[in-house]
Amino acid sequence: MTSLANKQPSELLVEMKNVSFSHGNRVILDDINIEIPRGKVTTIMGPSGTGKTTALRLITGQILPSQGDVIVDGLNVPELRRQPLFELRKRMGMMFQTGALFSDLSVYENVAFPLREHTDIPESMIRDIVIMKLQAVGLRGARDLMPSELSGGMSRRVALARTIVLDPMMILYDEPFTGQDPITVGVIMQLIRKLNDSLGLTSVIVSHDVAEVSRISDRLYIISGGKVEASGSPTELENSDSEWVQQFLHGRPDGPAKFHYPACDYAEDLLEI
């Protein structure tokens, strides 16, 4: 596992230090350490239900860890009160799996929503900003449509435009490729990388689409069973000796992660009357 410990703290936008999170008796994240460098695309991967989205929700302060620190831009998120947390969130954006567009607002109004809530800029300037952001995601012509008239891919692109409208320092992507056709996946991948580089953002992607994220990520974390199994650049992980990492990256049905749910002996089970 490659460490970023030798980097200066200021180069890291997000640090999760010895973070654990439990839901009832179930441990979701168990003493994990994740470092997200500024200006890079970092992906957190892992099988379904391993706590990837939980990690994102800890970064945004939607939930609090059972133990450990979640430091974002020098601020320890679990210790923040509501107002400072909301101030920090204004500098973050999150693209949800479903897009999470407000169903009673048009595309234009959805993108303008954060501007109307957090700024006092005149309507003419709001219009210009919204049109520029929609142009960036290729949907300037769709500004009068309602969310119900959009395809899944278009919804996510509108959500992306809404996410970047306040020029955040970081964007969090929750499963951005799930359920999308190959063209849409390609469009979203290109947008994530292009926006990250051109706007000087930091991007954090949560996904289990290995091939897609490997192509656009600078650094990968693989989580399983609430622990970080491996981390490093896509090339480093591709060459990893870990059987588990190889099974996950190549989608092998059996290996350290078993195909069969634990059960008694098969022959005995069949012969049992």
Next chain:
Amino acid sequence: MNGLLDMIRGIGVKVLNSVRRMGRGHLFIFHTIMSFGIIFKEFSLLMKQLFSVGVLSVQIIAVSGLTVGMVLSLQGYNTLVDFGAEQSLGQMVALSLVREMGPVLTALLFAGRAGSALTAEIGLMKVTEQLPAMEIMAVDPYRKVIAPRFFAGVISMPLLAAIFSAIGVFGGYLVGVELLGVDSGGFWSQMQSKVGLYEDIVNGVIKSIVFGIVVTWIAVFEGFDAVPTTEGVSRATTRTVVNSAFAVLGLDFILTALMFGGA
């Protein structure tokens, strides 16, 4: 022995869950009331909800009020005529509507029409991640989503109850005077002399305000607290209608005892 322990444990879990839920419900209403400033700051949010919660409920309230008033008049006439007291029909219809039928039936109809819609709408906003998205955008959902709906419900309920009672009285007049031949002067004058402003009308308004608070609280809380799945929203919507009905009927008894019990 184990079965007994399991049963006690099961009861304990249910009690704890209920207490937790009540705690969440009270914190929820506290946050909602503290967000009341939004209705002055963004009046359009309140207006929009007054339309969807109040105006869109007028049809069912009006039709129900008319039929209830007509039935009351018909039943009342058949009873009163035996005693030669059919002149009191207006008084009977008006008091029944203003004191009881208006507030209670309006609240029950409101729970079925607007309450269930509020729960489903807020629950679906949760399912489609609109509420978490709002929080991530540093926008408080209590101010933007919950408070306008809650206060719209509280404002709408007494107005709807007034419409119900007024149309009910008109329905009573149609059947009693126009159909059954009760004297029009007697119908209205008995009503005017026997229905008091404070003891009858104001008490009825107080009832409908209390029902408005409780039914809308239940509706918005159930939506906000719903498990974010299709089944979770469906259950929450059912709970809104059932719990609102229980709350309205229970509170009606308590309020009636307090207002009219000693009279």
